[in-house]
Amino acid sequence: MKIGKILLALTAVSLLAVPAIAADTLKVGVQAPITGSYANEGQGIDNGVRLLAEQINAKGGVLGKQIEVVTCDDQGTAMAAAICAKDLVNKGVSMVIGSYTSTCAEAAQPTYYKAGVLQTSDGTADSLTEKGYWTFFRNSFPNSAEAAFVANYLVKEKGYQRIVVISDFSTYADGLANATEEAIKELGGNVVSRDKIKADSQNFTPVLTNIKSKNPDAIFFAGYYSDGGLLRAQQKALGIKADFYGGDANDNPDFVKLAGSAAEGAFIVNVPSPDVLPYDIAKSFIADYQKKYGEMPPSIWGLMNIDGMRAIIHGIEQTKSFDTKGVAEYLHGMEPLPGITGPIAFSKDGNREGGAYVVKKIQADGSYANEFVQ
């Protein structure tokens, strides 16, 4: 009983003591889907941020302050994302890395904007940078760039005559699919069907059966890998002979595992994969990542977010201040910073500049081979 009371008292003292220590740290928030369908990617982001924080802290921190990482699980849903945003702001973070999906990044955006907290996300939906929020920095390349590339590749390079475009209902997927459909039509291509599936519903055969009757020669799926792998498997099971192209969010090892033997011959469109990144900084970071976690980063997306975080910290160091407004002004139009995923620079609206795409073909053993490099 007595010991219990002492413990209680000690706990109370230590609780009171925490804020005093915390004041000397730079709080970095991670908003990512740690659980749910995209948990693989969310944990990749969290792991990467923690590794980078560790490395920076070992070198003396940022302007003498140690980084403290605070993670909030947004489960890949807009509702949880909005709660996460409030929670992270209340905890006093000065920047937030994430989230993985555009939907979650978008739901959290206004809260960070109002609180003056810098946010960097790999969300590719164009709408993310169309709101005029000075706090938001996209560390990936927008949907419109990918849509233009895909349309040009399908129509001009490959000459497909009957193209089907599929998405789910998320901000990212629907935006990418609409932009792609428009771009294909502008190039004079023929979209025979534009379909939507419900993410996570697993049974896509009813939609695919209808698609089969349209006799397509190419299918472009703009959704996520957790649905894409199944869609590919069910496409093969129904005997639809069209070539399958998955958008950037299909670039995850789970796509191949889900599709099983049907994965062979499917194409994935994305920026280059982590393992083929030519930059020294990429090689050393990925080596450290593998050493710490015993696996490769799940995809390029976690690394894009790490680049976003590196850019913001670079901004803090250059402006010698933790004032987010000043850092944001610096980042808009800064000289390109060498990054893990290539040079990082932002336009005035917070879009990442540059970006080149590759088309990768999945081989019989599940590995990728470059089919086309932009």
Add this chain to the structure above:
Amino acid sequence: MDIFLQQLANGLTIGSMFALVALGYTMVYGVMKLINFAHGDMVAASAFVGLTIYTQVMGQATSLVAVIAIFLLTALSMAVVGILLERIAYRPLREAPRLSAVVSALGASLVIQNGIMLIWGPRMRIFPELVPQVYWDFGGVVISLIQVIILALSLILMVALYLFVEKTRMGAAIRASSIDQDAARLMGINVNNVIALIFIIGSSLGAVGGLFIGLYYRGITFNMGWQYGLYAFIAAILGGIGNIPGAMLGGMLLGLFNAFIAGYVSSTWADAFTFILLILILIVRPTGILGERVAEKV
């Protein structure tokens, strides 16, 4: 026409999975008048148990014997979990108001769901390709081997269950208990044993359903039980909850309904129409298609 037949085949496949899961709901309701909300999560758990048996016990063997062993071992493990569930969550509340048992069922559902997350992690796990990808093309209608297996095995299990309940002494005990537990006890039937038996049967059938989900859709997540549980629950109500052939019919009809709505109307609206169907049944025929209209005892 071939589109129609293809949707028919798709609908029957998912329908038979719904039916297997719905049987678990309906049998428990029949005897205990309790909606076992934890059943959907038991189904999800069985997919994970099956995956673990495949990797740890079977050493990733993919032979026919190994697949049969996975089915048997998973059904056995889930039967044990089912008995435990009944002992821990429901038996202490047997005499309590019905609402307490429902709350306990919801609690058990959360415990199992989060238990799966703690043991196997929140990430989607991928089921191995245990059934070879073999397809047959009948003039535009493509049927896969896994679809045939799901349909055939489901029908065999359902017929076996029907015969067991209708033709054996234990089956008669189940039927008697579902009509009146007190009277059944007076006739010398051990109702506790009957309840344990229905949890064994329901959980084993659910386990087969869970393995089918894993084999057919490959990706399994800790929270998928809710979705399949809900569909199976609707299937059980559609057929007439408490009625065993009703659950089979309800599952098949719901699978077909879902496939045709998604195919001919819009996949976006398939779920909405499913719930509209549920509301319509509850208004027009609350006892379901095969359920009997029983006057309320006063």
